[in-house]
Amino acid sequence: MEHIISVTVENKFGSLSRIAGLFSGRGFNIESLSVAPTLDPSMSQMTIVTSGDERIIEQIVKQLNKLIDVIKVVDLNESDFVSRETALIKVHTKSEDRAEALRIADIFRANVIDSTPATYTIEVTGDPRKIEAIINLLQPLGIKELTRTGRVAVARELIRSTDVQAKKVVRE
Amino acid sequence: MKLTGAEILIECLKREGVKTIFALPGGVVLKIFDMLHQQKDIEVVLTRHEQGAGHMAEGYAKATGKAGVCLVTSGPGMTNVITALADAYMDSVPLVCFSGQVPTSLIGNDAFQEADNIGLSRPCTKYNFLVKDVKDLAVTIKEAFYIATTGRPGPVLVDIPKDVSMDKAEFVYPSSISIRSYNPVYEGNKWQIKQAAEAMTKAKKPVLYVGGGVIFSGASQELIELAELTHMPVDMTLMGLGAFPGEHPQSMGMLGMHGTYWANMVMHYSDLVVAIGARFDDRVTGKVSEFCPHAKVIHIDIDPTSIRKNVNVDIPIVGDCKLVLRELIQILRATVNGDQRELRKPWWDQIREWQQANPLAYQQEADGPIKPQHVISRLYDLTKDRDPIVSTDVGQHQMWAAQYFKLAKPNRWLTSGGLGTMGFGFPAAMGAQAAFPGRLVLCIAGDGSIQMNMQEMATAVVHKLPVKIIILNNRFHGMVRQWQDLFYEGRYASSDLETTPDFVKLAEAYGAVGLRASKPSEIDDVIKEALAVNKPVIVDVPTYRYENVYPMIPAGGCNHEMILEDPPALKSKQSGTGQVAPKDSDTILTA
Numbered sequence: 001m002e003h004i005i006s007v008t009v010e011n012k013f014g015s016l017s018r019i020a021g022l023f024s025g026r027g028f029n030i031e032s033l034s035v036a037p038t039l040d041p042s043m044s045q046m047t048i049v050t051s052g053d054e055r056i057i058e059q060i061v062k063q064l065n066k067l068i069d070v071i072k073v074v075d076l077n078e079s080d081f082v083s084r085e086t087a088l089i090k091v092h093t094k095s096e097d098r099a100e101a102l103r104i105a106d107i108f109r110a111n112v113i114d115s116t117p118a119t120y121t122i123e124v125t126g127d128p129r130k131i132e133a134i135i136n137l138l139q140p141l142g143i144k145e146l147t148r149t150g151r152v153a154v155a156r157e158l159i160r161s162t163d164v165q166a167k168k169v170v171r172e
Numbered sequence: 173m174k175l176t177g178a179e180i181l182i183e184c185l186k187r188e189g190v191k192t193i194f195a196l197p198g199g200v201v202l203k204i205f206d207m208l209h210q211q212k213d214i215e216v217v218l219t220r221h222e223q224g225a226g227h228m229a230e231g232y233a234k235a236t237g238k239a240g241v242c243l244v245t246s247g248p249g250m251t252n253v254i255t256a257l258a259d260a261y262m263d264s265v266p267l268v269c270f271s272g273q274v275p276t277s278l279i280g281n282d283a284f285q286e287a288d289n290i291g292l293s294r295p296c297t298k299y300n301f302l303v304k305d306v307k308d309l310a311v312t313i314k315e316a317f318y319i320a321t322t323g324r325p326g327p328v329l330v331d332i333p334k335d336v337s338m339d340k341a342e343f344v345y346p347s348s349i350s351i352r353s354y355n356p357v358y359e360g361n362k363w364q365i366k367q368a369a370e371a372m373t374k375a376k377k378p379v380l381y382v383g384g385g386v387i388f389s390g391a392s393q394e395l396i397e398l399a400e401l402t403h404m405p406v407d408m409t410l411m412g413l414g415a416f417p418g419e420h421p422q423s424m425g426m427l428g429m430h431g432t433y434w435a436n437m438v439m440h441y442s443d444l445v446v447a448i449g450a451r452f453d454d455r456v457t458g459k460v461s462e463f464c465p466h467a468k469v470i471h472i473d474i475d476p477t478s479i480r481k482n483v484n485v486d487i488p489i490v491g492d493c494k495l496v497l498r499e500l501i502q503i504l505r506a507t508v509n510g511d512q513r514e515l516r517k518p519w520w521d522q523i524r525e526w527q528q529a530n531p532l533a534y535q536q537e538a539d540g541p542i543k544p545q546h547v548i549s550r551l552y553d554l555t556k557d558r559d560p561i562v563s564t565d566v567g568q569h570q571m572w573a574a575q576y577f578k579l580a581k582p583n584r585w586l587t588s589g590g591l592g593t594m595g596f597g598f599p600a601a602m603g604a605q606a607a608f609p610g611r612l613v614l615c616i617a618g619d620g621s622i623q624m625n626m627q628e629m630a631t632a633v634v635h636k637l638p639v640k641i642i643i644l645n646n647r648f649h650g651m652v653r654q655w656q657d658l659f660y661e662g663r664y665a666s667s668d669l670e671t672t673p674d675f676v677k678l679a680e681a682y683g684a685v686g687l688r689a690s691k692p693s694e695i696d697d698v699i700k701e702a703l704a705v706n707k708p709v710i711v712d713v714p715t716y717r718y719e720n721v722y723p724m725i726p727a728g729g730c731n732h733e734m735i736l737e738d739p740p741a742l743k744s745k746q747s748g749t750g751q752v753a754p755k756d757s758d759t760i761l762t763a
């Protein structure tokens with residue numbers, strides 16, 4: 001089953017390769033991984049999309065926790081969460097297709113962020129299904145380039161925030 | 173006061189209480205060696221190969237319980253020490269390895285003798301550091317020792333570029349350290365411990381399955397107390413040998429692939445397995461789906477990843493063995509009394525039956541070829557009063573040593589279990605001897621393995637490390653030959669060494685002492701002679717070439733289905749009627 005794991009790590013040289021090395025060395029799946037600094041610039045936030053049965057996911061969470069640079073690991077599937085992904089899609093647009101491209105972008109509340117006589121670059125954000133859907137619709141026009149950020153996710157804030165189950169508390 | 177990086181390194185080592193380091197120089201670490209040369213507090217053992225340095229540091233660490241330290245140069249120095257780091261990582265040995273690196277300005281340039289030390293060592297260290305600024309050096313070293321020796325111990329690498337060893341900084345050594353993302357758990361969860369105690373009181377057929385963690389945690393006394401209090405049998409892993417006295421009536425010896433018949437039967441038929449600092453390795457579980465089919469499992473381990481990695485656990489307790497056992501004992505003392513003995517009488521009757529049915533056995537004829545087990549039995553009898561430290565290499569001799577050399581105390585057993593590194597034994601023994609110059613240190617070696625780090629004999633002679641090496645010389649990669657006989661229809665693909673050097677002369681060539689026992693009747697005298705010498709000694713013992721290690725659970729087999737002796741086909745083959753008749757040149761068989 002697919003799991004989204006949120007990992008807070010020291011923002012240090014080498015942290016990313018330790019995590020990537022863990023997944024490759026132990027043969028864990030990694031579908032996507034995104035990294036960026038947090039509000040506190042000494043830490044980075046990673047969102048890892050992975051899959052495996054219960055025991056594998058348990059090992060992934062434990063192994064991540066064991067890495068010295070890892071500060072906090074949360075398996076978001078333990079609670080409710082929201083996730084988003086952004087894609088930048090550069091489509092070929094013959095003059096007769098330009099209106100169609102704009103219409104599709106509009107349906108998905110996507111933005112055209114760059115335009116040349118023969119292309120549009122469309123930015124779309126959403127859950128993976130939405131991204132897949134717009135890609136499918138744009139494909140007949142001819143997609144020249146596509147880049148996706150991979151998913152980022154956060155736990156939904158519950159009414160009683162103490163209900164949020166973090167696997168591990170932040171170690172101060 | 174401002175010190176150079178090299179001086180800071182030395183000051184840090186002194187403050188960590190390091191007395192001996194194992195090292196081999198090179199261009200980028202010359203400054204460090206130059207400063208080491210000008211001081212007296214730390215002895216530098218110059219090894220002949222960096223792998224040797226790494227294993228010596230491991231032997232030192234296993235025997236003392238403190239971190240072992242080695243120092244190597246960049247590039248090939250680093251790649252040579254990798255095997256030892258990987259070995260230490262698998263067996264949780266606390267090690268701090270310093271490696272030289274090209275100057276920071278050249279990193280990434282394919283500079284002379286540059287290697288990506290951090291990248292190379294990442295998968296085989298607990299943590300590694302590249303020090304880019306001399307100002308960070310002291311704190312980094314403090315962190316390295318802290319990480320190596322706390323929690324589940326392991327090797328840590330500190331990579332020091334040449335300029336960092338030469339630059340100066342104010343020296344301040346932090347008195348304590350805390351790392352926000354690293355906080356090993358020592359105290360076990362009280363509720364879980366209570367659950368465990370309850371299960372232990374009720375069980376009719378329990379077993380304590382103990383491993384290396386008991387030794388790292390220094391929990392042997394607690395283990396003995398717990399075992400006696402609860403009257404449970406104690407199975408030890410290869411790495412746990414010595415955690416519980418081998419001669420204790422409750423000791424079952426080693427379990428697993430080459431464990432005793434009864435240790436494995438006890439596991440298989442138990443109703444409660446209490447795993448203490450052991451990691452359910454596949455050499456122990458055999459076929460996981462049929463492992464301990466009737467048992468509840470309690471698992472005490474400091475590393476959460478060890479728990480439920482291979483087998484399901486009913487009561488997990490994350491914590492340090494010593495602290496958890498103390499709590500367990502406290503609870504159990506209040507709840508159990510003599511009744512445990514009564515409750516478990518049928519279990520013990522069964523165990524004694526198993527012990528009688530299939531004892532460890534071999535046949536030594538007075539004028540026949542020397543049996544390897546006999547050599548170890550004799551060595552054990554002749555040295556046990558001297559409380560020796562025993563190292564092994566990897567192979568059949570290692571398994572016989574595990575079966576026949578009964579350790580009375582922890583930190584006396586140096587063996588490579590997880591990685592199974594041939595060539596580990598001799599340098600590891602030297603490391604232990606360097607830590608304890610006055611003690612008896614034995615190395616039980618194979619003729620194949622010893623040749624993987626033989627060069628360290630020069631180091632042993634120079635540094636007066638009087639290790640006694642006993643080579644069980646079957647002129648085979650015996651363990652490989654055994655598998656070929658059992659599972660590859662006796663095709664000896666690259667397992668027959670055909671010839672080995674004359675180890676007696678080889679020892680003498682190095683300036684050590686070489687002895688040989690060629691007949692069973694010579695064994696005692698030769699061992700005694702070796703023990704009397706205050707120099708490194710090689711005792712070469714040509715043994716029966718075709719002896720196999722039993723019991724044996726074939727890889728992936730079930731724990732109660734052991735092979736206990738040579739299958740009939742193999743027996744007839746070895747008696748000379750089969751295709752592998754001994755050669756004329758085979759002096760060992762005719763000896």
Ligand SMILES: Cc1cc2nc3c(=O)[nH]c(=O)nc-3n(C[C@H](O)[C@H](O)[C@H](O)COP(=O)(O)OP(=O)(O)OC[C@H]3O[C@@H](n4cnc5c(N)ncnc54)[C@H](O)[C@@H]3O)c2cc1C
Pocket residue numbers: 262263264323324325382383384385386388389408409410411412426427428429430431448449450451452453455456472473474475478491492493494566567570571588589590591592593651
């Ligand atoms: C040729 C060959 C044959 C072998 N055959 C056998 C065999 O028949 N039987 C056998 O048992 N092994 C055998 N081995 C060894 C085997 O491969 C493993 O190395 C061994 O079983 C692991 O031992 P262990 O479970 O004690 O774990 P170790 O590797 O010693 O690990 C220690 C465990 O304790 C934990 N720990 C560490 N410190 C603490 C602490 N302070 N408190 C609590 N927990 C702690 C660690 O997290 C870890 O889980 C063989 C090896 C070779 C090379």
Ligand SMILES: Cc1ncc(C[n+]2csc(CCOP(=O)(O)OP(=O)(O)O)c2C)c(N)n1
Pocket residue numbers: 565566567568569570591592593594617618619620621622644646648649650651652
């Ligand atoms: C470095 C290394 N290479 C290969 C192996 C595989 N291997 C395991 S045991 C063994 C044979 C060991 O021979 P020897 O040291 O003579 O011991 P014996 O089994 O004969 O007692 C080999 C090749 C290993 N464990 N380590």
Ligand SMILES: [Mg+2]
Pocket residue numbers: 567618619620644645646647648649650
């Ligand atoms: Mg051999």
